[in-house]
Amino acid sequence: MDFLQNILTQTLDFFFSIIPNYGVAIILLTLVLKAILYWPQQQSLMSSRKMQSMTPEMQEIQKRFKGDPDQLNKAMSQLYKKYGINPVGCFTSSCLLQIPQLLIMWALWFALQAFFLAAVQVPMNTPFLGSLTPTAVTPTIPADLFHTYTTTMLNGSQFALVARAATPGAMFLGFNLAYTPTGAPHWIYYLWPALTAATMFLQSKTMGQSQTQQGGAAFINILFPLLIGWISISIPVAVCLYWVVFSLLQVAQQLFVFKGIPKPPAAAQTVQVIPTPPQALPGPGKKKAKGK
Secondary structure, eight states: OHHHHHHHHHHHHHHHHHSSOHHHHHHHHHHHHHHHHHHHHHHHHHHHHHHHHTHHHHHHHHHHTTTOHHHHHHHHHHHHHHHTOOHHHHHHHHHHHHHHHHHHHHHHHHHHHHHHHSEEEEETTOGGGGGSEEOSSOOSSHHHHTTEEEEEEETTEEEEEEEGGGSGGGEETTEETTOOTTTSSSGGGGHHHHHHHHHHHHHHHTTOOOTTOOTHHHHHHHHHHHHHHHHHTTSOHHHHHHHHHHHHHHHHHHHIIIIISOOOOOOOOOOOOOOOOOOOOOOTTSOOOTTO
16 A cells, blocks of 8 residues: 555656646546556446346346246346356456555545645745744644744755645645545535535446336445545545546546447347147047048
C-alpha cells in the first residue's frame, strides 16, 4: 500500500508542477487511472451486454424446462456457448475489477491526508501568508495547520513552512480539498458526499440492466451509493473529487457500450418441433379398401 501511495503522491506532484492547483492535478490523475483500467472494464461491460441480450432466451428456457434440471443445465450450456459467454469468468472478472479501484481509493485517501498536511517551503513575502498566523512550533492538530505557519532559514533567506492545505493550490471551486465535510467550516461541504452518492447511483442506472431485474439487485443499486455517500462524509473532499470524476467517466463509458454501439441482431427464435403421433392402425371392424 505504501508503494501505491508513493506513486500517487509523486504523480500529484508532477501534475501540480504543470498546473499549480491540486484539484486539476487530481482530475488529471483520475484520467490516467481511468485510461489504465479502461480496457479490462470495457471487456467486462461487453460481457454484461451479451448477458443481457440473451436474457429473453434464458427466460424461455427456464420456463420450458422448469421441472427438468438436467435438460435446463444442458440448454443453458448451449445458450452460453452460442453467445460465447463464460458465466463464471464473467462474474469473476467483474469482482476482480472492483479490487484495483478500492485499492486506489484507499491509497489515495491516505496519500491525500499525508500530502495536504505535509509542510512546504514558501518565501516569506508570499501574499497568502498575510491570512495565516505565525507560530513558534509546528502545530500537531491538523485543523491548526490550515491557518498557521512556522519559519525557517535556508541559504541565508527566511522561508515559511506552510501545510499544503493552507496554500491557494488546495482550493478548487471554492472548496479546500483537504477538509472533510464533518470538519469543514461550512455546511456546503456536504455537497460532495451528495455528489459522490448521486454519481454512483447514476453509474448503476447506466449499466443497461435488464428490465426484469428486481428485488435484491435493485436494492443493492440504491444501498451501495448511499453507503459510499455516508463514507464520504468523513474523508477529504479531494477523495470525493476523485470518486465523482471517476464515476462520471465510467458513466460515459457505459453509455458508449450500451447505447452508442448498435445492438447485435436478435437471435432467431428456437422452434420447438413437436413429433407427430403415429397413425392408429385400422381396427378389425373397419372396412377394407375397395379392390381387395
